Amino acid sequence: MRGVWTPEQIRAAEQRLFTRTPEPAVMRRAAHAVARHTAQVLTECTGGVAGRHVTLLVGAGNNGGDALWAGSFLRKRGVGVTAVLLDADRAHQGGLLALRRAGGRAVRAEGPNPDTTGVGAEAAEAVQRADAVVDGIVGLSASGGLRPMAAELVDRVLMPIVSVDLPSGVDPVTGAVDGPAVSADVTVTFGGRKPCHVLGPGAVRSGDVLVADIGLDGDLPEPELHVLDAADVGAAWPVPGPEDDKYSQGVVGVAAGSATFPGAAVLAGGSAVRATSGMVRYAGPAADEVCRRWPEVVVTGSVTDAGRVQAWAVGPGIGTGASGRDVLRHVFDSGRPVCADADSITLLGADPTLWDARDPDAPVVLTPHDGEFERLGAGPVGTDRVAAARRVAARFDVVLLLKGNTTVVAAPDGRVLVNDSQQAWPATAGSGDVLTGLIGALLASGMDPWLACGCATRVHSDAAELAARDADGVGAPIGASALLDQVPAAVRAVRRAALT
């Protein structure tokens, strides 16, 4: 499991580190990593390092200092380096001196000879002729989007961008973008990932995130967020052991679909079948359709005569009327773990007394998208998706899986998992029904609900990717059935990662 730390946590850890290693030495370590990865980018794009040109976009703080020091290291490898200073009077003095000593030059962003946008001729030329650009505009202290001059320069960049610590203009804590921002090809960050590298637009704009070791490891606290690697998911995914039978692996009950909308039942039931080797029971008005498509599912017309299950997946297509309410009340009352999705979330929002049926000792997972989240009555999601998910998880004592391009899974105790798949292929009708079935099956296997949500989300997005892309990586739109067909391949892939 990879950790993600807030800027505040990183700063506190840095303060502890500075008691052993002086701050300038830490900065040089950070900058050295930036230089190393920039050289790698140059090699990939131009076939070499010496004789190439790198332009540094340098802001007022230590982020700019990192860029300037990185420039001095690149100079020593024969790279022509020009620093464009966005705030010349506040540029990091030590870094500037080091760059100049190494033979690099520095120009002001705004002059001399500015064009109509205010960008000076030397700065414009430096950006245009660069083989790669280092973004040292702003780092952990960023607020808001890029200022106009920085935005103008970034707009003109044609070659790869290496961002120092984070892509400038992105909110370090939420990954939100509120104005112009850098889209990096590579981001070199220090000590550990920050939320903006895994959340929302920031995750996309970070490009490849490389974590450089600056000696912080022992000083970092428990991470604020976690990201599951394929190997974590593969190690946790339940497979039958030599002593297992269909019951011992967990029986999941699926309460989904209706006579009018049987598809939700077929998709949720099918994904439960494909997720684990445990047994799947279906209870609802789409029993015939489910049985036709998935003969291995034991079907019945009503949740009241479904038989014993270890967990319930409930909601997709059950409707928001009286029968849906009865279904939800029944599964809550069963005392089993429940994954409640779609219509069940709407029902809970409209009639909070439904919570009364819940056994307080049985875990509940809610899987809203932004609209359903708002229906729960805890306000809109807003830009801080982690805070929003935490708030609702604590308020209702549930594991809250907030769907989106970045999926956030918050446990009631505040632990948060993030799936930063950064691809939108699962955004298709019925895809949520597949996710519900996966989570239900993992809950029935006895997996911790928070981990179950993280594992299901990862396999779900990997399955979508496998369904959408061909061997060359070219994608085409998919439907939820195609996603479902790839679940076994996605499970195999994460298990392979765990075995190697």
Ligand SMILES: NC(=O)C1=CN([C@@H]2O[C@H](COP(=O)(O)OP(=O)(O)OC[C@H]3O[C@@H](n4cnc5c(N)ncnc54)[C@H](O)[C@@H]3O)[C@@H](O)[C@H]2O)[C@@H](O)CC1
């Ligand atoms: N503390 C340390 O010694 C270390 C810090 N490091 C670097 O230092 C950075 C943090 O440095 P600072 O705290 O000096 O701050 P930054 O360099 O992130 O920001 C400097 C100043 O930029 C201004 N600013 C804020 N938002 C802006 C925006 N959107 N556009 C333009 N300017 C904006 C603010 O006045 C802010 O104080 C890290 O991101 C990292 O790159 C690394 O060198 C590792 C060690």
Ligand SMILES: [K+]
């Ligand atoms: K930056």
